[in-house]
Amino acid sequence: MPEIDVHEAARRVQAGVILIDVREPDEYAEVHAVGARLLPLSDLTGRADEVPRDQPVLIICRSGARSERAAEWLNDRGASATNVGGGTNAWVAAGLPTATGPAN
16 A cells, blocks of 8 residues: 655645545544545545546545555545555644644
């Protein structure tokens, strides 16, 4: 399973790569990486068509476990998904840009 650290993820997001947060809405609202789009793991199977197949995407969760499962599932279905190791916890610990509040 492809995996990158939060610093590389932040560089890629800054370059325009889509970052998908697979946590639940309450977790996302508490804190999330700036630019992350919310697509809860619990909704992924029904909303998989929202994940681009023509470009790479990054998948993040709290610590990296759910996002790893989601990235693997998406890759098995034709996406080019990479897990963000350490998840939002590592993102916050690294001092990378974060936001709070619900998804738009």
